[in-house]
Amino acid sequence: MTEEPENLQNKEPSSEDTQEEVNSTPKKRKSVGKILFRGLMYSIFFVFFLIVSAGYILEYYFPADEVREIVESQATQKLQLPLKIQKLGFSLLSGMQLDNVTLGSLPNPVTQVKQVVLDYDLTQLLQGKLVINQILIDHPQLTAISKNGKWNFQPLLELGSTSSPDKKEESASTFPLAEVNIKEVMIRQASASLDQDGKLKAHIDGLSLEASGKVNLKDVDLKIKVLMNPGSSSNISYQSASDGNFQSNVFSDLEFSARDLNQLFVSGAFGLQNTQTQIVTAPLPDVDVKMDADVSLxxxxxxxxxxxxxxxxxxxxxxxxxxxxxxxxxxxxxxxxxxxxxxxxxxxxxxxxxxxxxxxxxxxxxxxxxxxxxxxxxxxxxxxxxxxxxxxxxxxxxxxxxxxxxxxxxxxxxxxxxxxxxxxxxxxxxxxxxxxxxxxxKAEIKDWNQSLNLTAKGMENVLWKFGTDMKSLHYDHPESKNIYLPVHAEGSGHLLKNNLNNLKLSYKLGTLTHGAITGNIKNFGKDSVQLEQNLSINLAELASRIPKKLTTG
Missing domain, CATH: 2.40.160 (Porin)
Structure with a gap:
C-alpha cells in the first residue's frame, strides 16, 4: 500500500507535459510585449493630452495683458524706443497674434503694423522641425525722418554698433532646428516714407511680399513674390533739391526662387504708368516688362x-x-x-x-x-x-x-x-x-532706289558695289528752267591700303548725258591716277537748259 505513492512521486513527466510548459513561455512573453506597447501608447497619448490641455488652458487663461506689458517694457528698454502693442493673443498649439504694434514716438513713429500673426505646427516642432503655416505682417508702415541730421531711428543705429563680434559669430553659426518649412509668409500692403531735412523725400505704397519654402543647414528652397497693384495716384515718388523729381504708378508681379545658395531664378512682370520726371519734360510712355532669367554665383x-x-x-x-x-x-x-x-x-x-x-x-x-x-x-x-x-x-x-x-x-x-x-x-x-x-x-528726288553691298577686312581692304536709280532729279533755280532728269548710276571698287583699284562707274542723266569711268587711283591720287572716261552730251538739250543770261552775255 505504501509503494504506490512513492512510484507516483518518482514518476518522470511525460512528453505531453513538457510540450505544454514550452508553449506557455512565448505566451507569457507576448503578453509582456503587449503590456509594454500599451503602456508606451498610453504614455504618448497622456503627454499629447497634457500638451493639448495646456494649450487650451493657455489659450483661454493666458495672461495676455501682463505679458504684453512685460514685452513692451523689455523691448522699449532694449531698443531705446517706445514699443506699444494694443492687443496680444497666444495659443501654444497654433501661435500668437499682435494687433496695432507701434515702435517709436508719435506723431512720426519708426514703424506701425496693423497686425502680426505667427501660426506654427506644434507637433512638428516637438520633432525638431519648425513648420510655419503662416507669418502675416499686415499694413506695415516705415517712416524715416531726419531733423538737423538726426534720424528718428537713431537709437537703433547705436544699438547695432554696440553689439559684440562674439555674439554675431555665435548667432550666425547657431542653427538649433534641423529644418525650417515656411508655408506662407506675407507682408501685405507695406508702405515706407523718407524725409531727410526736407532736401530729399521719397515714398512707396502698396508693396506686398509672399514667401514660401524650406531652409535647412544644407539646402534652400524658397519662393518670394513681389506684388504691387497700380492705384489711382503714384505709389512711388522721389523728390530731391539737387536731382529733381520722379513719380510713377508701379505694378509688379515678380517671383524670385532659389533652390540653393548659388542660384537665383527671376520671372514675372513689372511696369510703370503715368511716369513724370523733372529731367524729361515730355510725357513718358507706360512701360511693361516681362522677364525670365536665372543668376548663378x-x-x-x-x-x-x-x-x-x-x-x-x-x-x-x-x-x-x-x-x-x-x-x-x-x-x-x-x-x-x-x-x-x-x-x-x-x-x-x-x-x-x-x-x-x-x-x-x-x-x-x-x-x-x-x-x-x-x-x-x-x-x-x-x-x-x-x-x-x-x-x-x-x-x-x-x-x-x-x-x-x-x-x-x-x-x-x-x-x-x-x-x-x-x-x-x-x-x-x-x-x-x-x-x-x-x-x-531746292532739290527734289522722286522714286529713288539705292543699293549698296560692302565687304571689309579692316579699314584698308574694302570691296564695294552700288546701284542708284532716280525717276526724277529736279533742281529749281531762278536763272534756269526747271530741270527734271532721270538718274542712273552704278559702280564698284576695291579699296586696298589707300589704293582704289578696279574702279568702275557709269552714269546716265536722262537723254542729256551719259558716261563711264574705269581705272585705278594710287594713294588717294597722291602717287598716280589712271582713269579712262567716256562722256556723251546732248548739246541741243544742254543749250535749251542754259540760262539766257549766259548765252546772250
Missing part, C-alpha cells in the same frame, strides 16, 4: 531667357541673352529677336534734345545676334552675326533745313560685323533703300 553666369519690353501701345523690344564672369572680364551674348518703334513716339520722347523734327513710320530690328567680351570695363571684342535693321513708310519733316522725306523704306542686312580692341576687323552688309520723294533746299 558659382560659376558666374546670367541667363536671360526672355526680356520683353513694351513702351506705350505698339513699341516693343524682345531680347534674350547670356553673360559669364560678370564680376570681372565678362563675356556676353545678346539676341534681339524683334523690335519695333513708332518714329513719331521716339521724336516725342526725345523732343527736348532734338531739333524741331516731325515724322511718322516704323523703325524695326529683327534676328540681331551680338557677341562680345569686356576687359577692365573696355570693349575687347564684338561681333554681330546676322540681323536686319529696317525702316518702313518713314516720313521726316525738318522745316529749319528745308528737308523732307516721304515714304522711305530701308533694309540693312548685317551679314557680319566684328571689332577687335575697338578696331574694325571684318564687315559685310547689304543695304537697300526706296524713297518715294525727297526734298532738300
Amino acid at each position: 558659382k560659376p558666374e553666369s546670367l541667363n536671360l531667357k526672355k526680356l520683353w519690353i513694351t513702351l506705350g501701345k505698339d513699341n516693343f523690344l524682345k531680347v534674350s541673352g547670356r553673360t559669364n564672369d560678370y564680376s570681372q572680364d565678362p563675356s556676353f551674348k545678346l539676341m534681339v529677336e524683334k523690335a519695333s518703334f513708332h518714329f513719331e513716339d521716339l521724336l516725342s520722347w526725345g523732343k527736348q534734345w532734338l531739333p524741331p523734327i516731325s515724322g511718322k513710320g516704323f523703325l524695326e530690328v529683327e534676328d540681331l545676334k551680338i557677341n562680345g567680351k569686356l576687359s577692365e570695363l573696355a570693349l575687347k571684342s564684338l561681333s554681330v552675326n546676322g540681323g536686319v535693321l529696317a525702316t518702313k513708310n518713314l516720313w521726316v519733316n525738318y522745316p529749319d533745313q528745308k528737308v523732307q522725306l516721304e515714304s522711305m523704306d530701308t533694309n540693312l542686312k548685317l551679314i557680319e560685323v566684328s571689332l577687335e580692341n575697338s578696331q574694325l576687323k571684318n564687315a559685310s552688309f547689304n543695304l537697300g533703300m526706296n524713297l518715294k520723294k525727297g526734298m532738300a533746299q
Whole structure:
C-alpha cells in the first residue's frame, strides 16, 4: 500500500507535459510585449493630452495683458524706443497674434503694423522641425525722418554698433532646428516714407511680399513674390533739391526662387504708368516688362531667357541673352529677336534734345545676334552675326533745313560685323533703300532706289558695289528752267591700303548725258591716277537748259 505513492512521486513527466510548459513561455512573453506597447501608447497619448490641455488652458487663461506689458517694457528698454502693442493673443498649439504694434514716438513713429500673426505646427516642432503655416505682417508702415541730421531711428543705429563680434559669430553659426518649412509668409500692403531735412523725400505704397519654402543647414528652397497693384495716384515718388523729381504708378508681379545658395531664378512682370520726371519734360510712355532669367554665383553666369519690353501701345523690344564672369572680364551674348518703334513716339520722347523734327513710320530690328567680351570695363571684342535693321513708310519733316522725306523704306542686312580692341576687323552688309520723294533746299528726288553691298577686312581692304536709280532729279533755280532728269548710276571698287583699284562707274542723266569711268587711283591720287572716261552730251538739250543770261552775255 505504501509503494504506490512513492512510484507516483518518482514518476518522470511525460512528453505531453513538457510540450505544454514550452508553449506557455512565448505566451507569457507576448503578453509582456503587449503590456509594454500599451503602456508606451498610453504614455504618448497622456503627454499629447497634457500638451493639448495646456494649450487650451493657455489659450483661454493666458495672461495676455501682463505679458504684453512685460514685452513692451523689455523691448522699449532694449531698443531705446517706445514699443506699444494694443492687443496680444497666444495659443501654444497654433501661435500668437499682435494687433496695432507701434515702435517709436508719435506723431512720426519708426514703424506701425496693423497686425502680426505667427501660426506654427506644434507637433512638428516637438520633432525638431519648425513648420510655419503662416507669418502675416499686415499694413506695415516705415517712416524715416531726419531733423538737423538726426534720424528718428537713431537709437537703433547705436544699438547695432554696440553689439559684440562674439555674439554675431555665435548667432550666425547657431542653427538649433534641423529644418525650417515656411508655408506662407506675407507682408501685405507695406508702405515706407523718407524725409531727410526736407532736401530729399521719397515714398512707396502698396508693396506686398509672399514667401514660401524650406531652409535647412544644407539646402534652400524658397519662393518670394513681389506684388504691387497700380492705384489711382503714384505709389512711388522721389523728390530731391539737387536731382529733381520722379513719380510713377508701379505694378509688379515678380517671383524670385532659389533652390540653393548659388542660384537665383527671376520671372514675372513689372511696369510703370503715368511716369513724370523733372529731367524729361515730355510725357513718358507706360512701360511693361516681362522677364525670365536665372543668376548663378558659382560659376558666374546670367541667363536671360526672355526680356520683353513694351513702351506705350505698339513699341516693343524682345531680347534674350547670356553673360559669364560678370564680376570681372565678362563675356556676353545678346539676341534681339524683334523690335519695333513708332518714329513719331521716339521724336516725342526725345523732343527736348532734338531739333524741331516731325515724322511718322516704323523703325524695326529683327534676328540681331551680338557677341562680345569686356576687359577692365573696355570693349575687347564684338561681333554681330546676322540681323536686319529696317525702316518702313518713314516720313521726316525738318522745316529749319528745308528737308523732307516721304515714304522711305530701308533694309540693312548685317551679314557680319566684328571689332577687335575697338578696331574694325571684318564687315559685310547689304543695304537697300526706296524713297518715294525727297526734298532738300531746292532739290527734289522722286522714286529713288539705292543699293549698296560692302565687304571689309579692316579699314584698308574694302570691296564695294552700288546701284542708284532716280525717276526724277529736279533742281529749281531762278536763272534756269526747271530741270527734271532721270538718274542712273552704278559702280564698284576695291579699296586696298589707300589704293582704289578696279574702279568702275557709269552714269546716265536722262537723254542729256551719259558716261563711264574705269581705272585705278594710287594713294588717294597722291602717287598716280589712271582713269579712262567716256562722256556723251546732248548739246541741243544742254543749250535749251542754259540760262539766257549766259548765252546772250
